[in-house]
Amino acid sequence: HHVDEWAKGGRTDIDNLTLVCDHCHAQVHDGPGGWKTVVMGPDSGFPGRTGWIGPPHINPTGTPQVNHIHHPLEQKAAALARIRARNERELKRFRQ
Structure with missing residues (x-):
């Protein structure tokens, strides 16, 4: 996209492109109910990433959101961190 x-x-270059599944890509348009995309700024938590702005009935504030499903390595890292934290809690409880 x-x-x-x-x-x-x-532009049609790597700095202006983002990965989007077919279903999501069909939702991006200027008509009623269409989604918008922006590049997240340097002051955001995800600089340079694509921010998605839902239509007013979904996102009345127009605040861009990053769709983390398109970043599986981050999801994996977060899951591993949760597993490690859980294991640490269980080990601590076992030692008591």
Whole structure:
């Protein structure tokens, strides 16, 4: 997906592209109910990532959100951190 739409002069290079599944890509449009995309700024928690802005009936504030499902390595790291924390708690409880 072109973050800045190609039809509106957006570049076709790696800095302006993001991965989107077919279903999500069909949701990005200027019409009613359409989603928007932006590049998250340097002050965000995810600089350079694609931020998704849902239509007003879903996201009335227009606040961009990062879809973490498109970042499986981060999901894996978070899951491993939760498992390690759980194991540490169980080990501590066992030692008591």
